[in-house]
Amino acid sequence: MENYPAEWEADVVLRDGGTAHLRPIVPADAEALSKMHEAQSPESVYLRFFAPLPRLPKRDLDRFVTVDYRDRVAMVMLVGSDIIGVGRFDKISATSAEVAFNIADAHQGRGIGSILLEHLAAAARDLGIRKFTAEVLPQNRPMLQVFQAAGYEVSRGFDDGVVAVNFDIDPTARSIEVQASREHRAEALSVRTVLHPTSVVVIGASRKRKSTGHLLIRNITSAKFTGDLWVVHPEADQIAGVQAYPSLGDLPGKADLAVIAVPAESATEVVQECAAHGVKAVLVISSGFAETGEAGAELQRQMVSTARAYGMRVVGPNSFGLVNESEEISLNASLAPFLPASGTLGLFSQSGALGTALLAAAKKRGLGISTFVSAGNRADLSGNDVLQYWEEDPATKTVGLYLESIGNPRKFARIARRVSRVKPVVVIKSDLTGRELPPGHIVRTSSLAPNTLDQVLGQAGVIRADTIHQLFDLAQVFSTQSLPAGRRLGVIGNSAAMATLVAQRARAEGLHVEAEPVSLHPEVEAETFQAELEAMYSREDVDSVVVTFTPSAGAQESEIAAHLAEVAARSKKTTVACFLGIQGVQDELTTHLNEGEGSRVSHTVPSYVGPEDAVWSLARATDYARWRGADHGRFLEVEDLDDKGVRSIIESALSKAQPGRPHQLERDQARTLLSCYGIEVLPHITAASVDEALSAAEEIGYPVALKAVSSTLRHRMELGGVRLNIDSPEELREDFQAIQETISTLLVDEDPRVDVQAMAPPGVPCVIRAGEDRLLGPLLSFSLAGDTTELLGDVEHRVAPLTDKDAEDMIRSVKSSPRLFGYRGLPPVNIAPLKDVLERLSVLVERHPQILELEIHPMVATVTGGHLLSVRIDLLTDSTRIDSTRRLLS
Structure with missing residues (x-):
């Protein structure tokens, strides 16, 4: 139409x-x-x-x-x-x-x-x-x-x-808050529908014991699912001991969840039948969809659009299944023949094979799970949805996710930042920029460096892990220990070499070993070890403790483990251990204490294969505790933001733009646009001749700077495109001619004009960029100006909007930031203007997604203030933002 x-x-x-x-x-x-x-x-x-x-x-x-x-x-x-x-x-x-x-x-x-x-x-x-x-x-x-x-x-x-x-x-802070709150409630409830069914029907099971459907039925019955379980089969009376019915219409009641294991080409028809019979959600185990190519991708789109159109959520396709260990549900609708015990760890995986590995690792380490979801191709239900559910799920204390891709990273960061304030979120590292996708994953790509998303997730308090091993190392701490109260670490064990390794690694990870490590004799007696443990835990300069023990002819490992578990539980200080032969959350390091009104609560000290793993996990838990307890700042609240003026400039410029292509604002338009947000750029006058440049310098007042208008030379002092601190007409004449000679020699076809601009006071030149990334949405970056910074990738990124703390963290996080704070005797600069510009730009690009890229290069930070010398703004004819001001499933 x-x-x-x-x-x-x-x-x-x-x-x-x-x-x-x-x-x-x-x-x-x-x-x-x-x-x-x-x-x-x-x-x-x-x-x-x-x-x-x-x-x-x-x-x-x-x-x-x-x-x-x-x-x-x-x-x-x-x-x-x-x-x-x-x-x-x-x-x-x-x-x-x-x-x-x-x-x-x-x-x-x-x-x-x-x-x-x-x-x-x-x-x-x-x-x-x-x-x-x-x-x-x-x-x-x-x-x-x-x-x-x-x-x-x-x-x-x-x-x-x-x-x-x-x-x-126009969106307001309140309307955005309302939208996010409604989105959270709705999506959390939709996931609860999936994970808390009162009735399940398996469609596509055969009578062959080795078939996928048969295995699913056996796993559901073995887990003692508390609801009704039915099977649809056109001929069989029962499969794996479960009553079978010829069709959904013959079931004795309505099914909340349908587990589908039919060929891909039949899936849409089955989903339509589920819709006609009031099924609330479908779990599609079948493969043969987007992971096989375009034909399979079309089958996937048809199936998902059909399900959504009739009010149902879809898990999968190509899913390994889902698990809910709650006693009220006790559901194992997965291909895993074994499960960890019930616990407080929520797990999400996009990979079926790694889903198996996650459950096996949790079981091996003695870690219990609350729920597990394998999203497969993630055609509908995603990690964002499950995070919404886990945020308020009382059974889940720690969240672990294996993400091969993120369809909507900005939404993920927004939700994760909220969840991280109440419970830790750990993500196993994979390529999340969209450039290396597994089969079946359809997402946008980002042109930014891979570490950009690391920085964005760090802004949200998310903890990154490189491997499944690291995920469970962290889960051991979070599932068993209170968060560390500080960075001060106590070290105790019966090996001087081990104590040295722990102390060295701790300092490398940012922990403070202020108390002298206690290295007991290898054959120490149990009573002596217990006394030293009591002394260590009583120290006020110790926030957390690493305990190592190597078996010898002295005390038995079981004795030391029992003493440690009891002392650590009574002290409530965060504790990790390295006991050879004990890994994970095991009975050997568990004690039970009375905690009032006759209740006995178990406390376990997690044990690690090596001291490096123990210290790394403790350090990440300490970092998270510090993030969670920090003041995360406030969003900008000022009255001098002229959005109508910005819209007028953008709409006027885009009316002359070519559809689908970036459009660069004229420099005066760019300056005016920034002034609408209270950001002023030092004025300049463009000169085409020496005489015009001399006249401009007289008007502005010496000293002045000269800069080639050509974008190739504009910031390249080493190529002769910039001349600074020009004090006289004679010097200006000479420098102007030198710049024009450089242009004519190196860039024959480029603009030969030169800008004359007032000199900013001495300071540190910085670069600020803001704009719209296809994958991450409105994004800001900060760095110090210069080839060294750019070549080494010393740039910090954050998603908008920024709080004042986010802006300050960006500035302080670049490795070259000491130049701003008195490096080698230089006077510290005033970073308040840098923060103010970052905050204002974050609001600007948040509200105006047509801004593709805005570059301030440079902004000179001085002892007293900040001076913007140049700005460039590129616009998009159409907004491409995923996470917008309207709720939708993406």
């Missing part, structure tokens, strides 16, 4: 965890819209149309479904082929529109109005509309509540029996 905005289509999660499809209305929707209207109660019809209207007249119906997607816009929400909600706006001026909604009675209370408002507002902003108005009857409290609860600044008026509502639709 001509002008149909396909980019407005979206799959969404509703308040109750179900899914629906949202898209612009089309004329073919007339029948479905009429059907929805006729099913409405007389009261609902009156509240929408202010009059009784049992049927929509054909003229009105045609008008409702025929829109131009510019001045008249309408969107429908569908489950299957049924419309369950419609929202629309009609332009009443260049920047305002009247908005209206109609929600099906049978679907009231599912948050449909709120989602439609988000998507209509986003579409309206794309069209230059900045304000919505609505006329609502006073008794239509649900609709008034939709407007009020959205987080916008709403004004009301009452006239002639109607409430007139007006509000600006």
Whole structure:
């Protein structure tokens, strides 16, 4: 259809965890819209149309479904082929529109109005509309509540029996907070539907014992699933001892979760059948989808779009399965024939093979899990969704994820930052830039260096691990110990060599060994070791302890382990151990203490294969404790941000741009745009001749700087493109001619003009970049100017928006930052202006995704302030942001 905005289509999660499809209305929707209207109660019809209207007249119906997607816009929400909600706006001026909604009675209370408002507002902003108005009857409290609860600044008026509502639709801090909160509740509930089924049906199982379906049934029954378990098979009476039924329609009840193990080409048909019989979620074990090529990818798209359209979430395809160890559920719908014990570790894996390895490693180390999800091709349910669930899951204390790719890294960082404030999140390192993808993973790519995402996840408090081994090393600490109170470490053992290794590694990892390590005799007696343990744990200058023990002719390992477990439990200081022959969370290092009201609680000291592993894990736990306990700062709150001015400049520039290609702002436009955000660039005058340059210098005042306009030479002093501290006309004449000679020699076809600019005071030149990365969204970077910094990659990145602490952390984290703080006797510079510019730019690129790249090169930081000497801004004709101001499944 001509002008149909396909980019407005979206799959969404509703308040109750179900899914629906949202898209612009089309004329073919007339029948479905009429059907929805006729099913409405007389009261609902009156509240929408202010009059009784049992049927929509054909003229009105045609008008409702025929829109131009510019001045008249309408969107429908569908489950299957049924419309369950419609929202629309009609332009009443260049920047305002009247908005209206109609929600099906049978679907009231599912948050449909709120989602439609988000998507209509986003579409309206794309069209230059900045304000919505609505006329609502006073008794239509649900609709008034939709407007009020959205987080916008709403004004009301009452006239002639109607409430007139007006509000600006530019996102506010409150509206963004409301959107994130609703997204969290809906997505967490949708995952709970998957992980807490009361009934499960297996589809595609055969009577062959070695078949995938047969194994799944055996694993579910072996785990003693507490709900109902059924099997669909067209011929068998039972499979693996479980009653079988010919079809879903023959089941004795509705299934919450369908486990599908049919060939890929049959999956969509099976999903449609599940939808017709009220199944809430599907787990697709089958392979043969996107991992096999484009034909399989198309099968995957069909299956997922069908499931979402009918309100179901999909785990997989090509999934290893899922597990919930809760006593109330006890579900092992996976291909793992064995499981770890019940515990507090939540595990997520995108790889089936590594899913097996994760469960095996947890079992071997004695670590219990709460839940496990294998996403396979991650066609629908993702790590972002499961994080939303784990954030408030009381059974999960530590989160571990193996991620081969991230479809929406900015959303992941946003959610992870929130989760990390209440429980540790550990990610096994893989390529997350999108350049090295396993088969079946479809994500965008980033042009940034691989360490960029490390920095972004560090900003969110996420702990990176290189291997499964490291993941479980960390899980041992987090699952058994309280967080370290500080960096001061005590070391005790019966080997001087081991104590030295521990102390050296601890200092290398940033821990402080202030107490002298205690090295006991290799054949120390148990009583002596216990006394030294008591002394170590009583020290006030020790926050955490590493204990090593090597078996000898003296005390028995079991004696020392028992003493250590009890002393460590009573002290509550973070403890890790290195006992040869004991790895993980084992009974040998476990004790049970009475903790009031007759309850006995077990405490375990985790043991590691080697001292390096023990210290590394303790150091990462200490880093995390420090991050979690830190003040993470506040977002910028100022009144001098002129977004209307910025939009005007961007829209004017893009009206002349070529679609699909970056468009560079004129330099004066770039300076004006920054001034809209309270950021001023030192003025310059461009000269085409010596005489013009002399006149400009007289106007600006000596001393001045000369810079080639050519982008190739503009910042290249070593190539002769920049001359500084010019004090006189004679010097200016000589330097101007030298620059032009360089241009004519090296760059025959480039702009020969030269900028004359006032000299900034002496200081440290810095480079600040901000803009839109295809994968990460709005991103900022900071570095010190110079080839050395760029060649060595000494650049820090953070996602927007930044808090004041984020901005300061960026500045202090570059390896060359000592130059800002008094390096080799230089006076420390004032970093407050750098922080201010970073914070303002973070808001700018967050609110204006058309800014592809903004580069300030350089900003000179001085003892008293900061001076911006040059800015370049490139724009995008279309926003490509994944994590936007409208909720959608991605």
